[in-house]
Amino acid sequence: MSCGNNCGDNKSSRRSFLASMATGAAGATAGLTLAPGITLFSPAQARSKGEAASSKVRWGMLVDASKCDDGCTACVDACATENGWQGHGNPATDAQWIRKVKVTDPAKGTSQTLPMMCQHCEEPPCVDVCPTGASMKRADGIVLVDKHSCIGCRYCMMACPYQARSFVHESVTDQRTHAPRGKGTVESCTFCVHRVDEGRQPACVEACGGTKRGALVFGDLNDPDSEISGKVAQYPSQAIRSDLGLKPGVRYMGLDT
Amino acid sequence: MTLRTIVSSVFALLIVAALASPLLAAGSVPVPEPAKGKGEQCVADSQFMRKNHPSLLNHQRDDTLRQGIRGNEFSLKGCIACHAVQGADAKPVTYEDPKHFCRTCHTYVAVKLDCFECHASTPEKDRRAGDLPKEHPPTNAISTWRNPVSQNCQGG
Numbered sequence: 001m002s003c004g005n006n007c008g009d010n011k012s013s014r015r016s017f018l019a020s021m022a023t024g025a026a027g028a029t030a031g032l033t034l035a036p037g038i039t040l041f042s043p044a045q046a047r048s049k050g051e052a053a054s055s056k057v058r059w060g061m062l063v064d065a066s067k068c069d070d071g072c073t074a075c076v077d078a079c080a081t082e083n084g085w086q087g088h089g090n091p092a093t094d095a096q097w098i099r100k101v102k103v104t105d106p107a108k109g110t111s112q113t114l115p116m117m118c119q120h121c122e123e124p125p126c127v128d129v130c131p132t133g134a135s136m137k138r139a140d141g142i143v144l145v146d147k148h149s150c151i152g153c154r155y156c157m158m159a160c161p162y163q164a165r166s167f168v169h170e171s172v173t174d175q176r177t178h179a180p181r182g183k184g185t186v187e188s189c190t191f192c193v194h195r196v197d198e199g200r201q202p203a204c205v206e207a208c209g210g211t212k213r214g215a216l217v218f219g220d221l222n223d224p225d226s227e228i229s230g231k232v233a234q235y236p237s238q239a240i241r242s243d244l245g246l247k248p249g250v251r252y253m254g255l256d257t
Numbered sequence: 258m259t260l261r262t263i264v265s266s267v268f269a270l271l272i273v274a275a276l277a278s279p280l281l282a283a284g285s286v287p288v289p290e291p292a293k294g295k296g297e298q299c300v301a302d303s304q305f306m307r308k309n310h311p312s313l314l315n316h317q318r319d320d321t322l323r324q325g326i327r328g329n330e331f332s333l334k335g336c337i338a339c340h341a342v343q344g345a346d347a348k349p350v351t352y353e354d355p356k357h358f359c360r361t362c363h364t365y366v367a368v369k370l371d372c373f374e375c376h377a378s379t380p381e382k383d384r385r386a387g388d389l390p391k392e393h394p395p396t397n398a399i400s401t402w403r404n405p406v407s408q409n410c411q412g413g
Contacts, residue, residue, distance in 0.1 A: 029413065047327070049327065049329070050326055050327075050328060050329060051326065051329035052320075052324040052325055052326050053324060053325030136323060138323070138324070138325055139324070139325070140325065142325075144322065146319075146322050146323065147375055148318060150321075160388070162346075171374075172375070173377075174349075174377065174384060175375065175376065175377045176336055176377075177337075177376075177380070177381040179376055180375040180376045180377070181375055182374040182375030183374065184374075185375070193325070196329075197325055197327050
């Protein structure tokens with residue numbers, strides 16, 4: 001596969017990159033310079049104790065499909081471990097917060113894989129249809145299920161065009177403390193909200209970076225200095241099913257279509 | 258005092274005794290003594306916590322989940338961490354065990370709680386040293402489901 005959208009004007013991108021580093025040091029973007037030109041970005045500083053999530057922040061993810069390899073499931077495995085949703089050997093009913101999907105261009109015969117998970121829509125249909133208010137969107141754009149009020153009706157699963165939500169069919173024990181889950185409720189990707197609130201990256205992003213692919217970038221779409229905003233501004237990217245007008249927080253680039 | 262009076266008095270006493278015996282038996286149910294938590298004292302006065310812990314937990318859970326407010330003291334995670342009761346195997350007992358801190362009182366007052374349908378009832382650090390065992394790796398990692406992506410992106 002060619003380098004697609006990634007072989008842009010390196011000089012200008014590097015200049016803006018360095019500029020963003022300089023502002024990032026004083027601003028909300030946290031960057032750790034490893035070497036000249038190589039900076040580790042973390043999504044933001046952790047909020048202080050007792051501080052609520054703010055609508056000034058809009059968490060988002062940019063998936064570079066051109067860097068996502070067929071056969072690699074690092075993001076899926078990391079999510080399952082982080083959130084404790086291992087399957088029961090029933091693919092039809094097992095919970096699946098994130099999955100790899102294969103997209104094929106029949107004209108060219110080429111195919112790509114990309115991760116598909118809750119797209120954290122700005123206008124989430126799952127929230128619209130929920131009869132109890134359990135399906136909800138946080139101020140910073142993270143869409144969650146409040147399992148305290150979820151009655152397991154699964155309307156949200158039908159409403160979601162991305163098939164991102166799962167219903168827990170079996171009793172669950174030994175849950176991760178930061179990711180409670182139980183039989184009879186619906187669940188989906190939380191953007192690893194427990195990590196994000198600590199100022200850390202979601203587990204899938206960290207795992208993808210660990211494989212040196214770096215196909216996933218997470219950050220604040222409202223912060224013009226963030227890495228994700230820079231990439232969204234610089235490279236063409238698209239929302240899946242943008243025709244629905246849901247304004248997802250997850251965007252995809254490098255799609256060979 | 259006539260014989261009839263004496264007989265009726267004794268009969269009345271027997272009836273009273275028979276009626277009172279279940280009440281006396283109820284008094285013999287031991288008052289629970291939940292295990293003491295770690296540290297010097299709870300996040301608030303014990304009597305206050307006994308009375309108000311349900312509303313404190315409910316209030317904080319909504320703040321945390323819906324508003325993203327983290328780090329406040331009335332968390333279920335905090336209760337579980339501090340009040341873990343060691344079992345015979347030197348590991349904290351789960352809610353299945355009658356000795357579990359929450360269960361000691363909740364059994365006594367016959368109040369069912371469903372926190373542990375979703376939340377773990379023991380501290381995580383005592384349950385797993387590292388990551389989850391991969392007995393059941395996630396299935397269907399490469400999805401064969403009908404998905405909107407392939408339909409939308411084909412040839413686009």
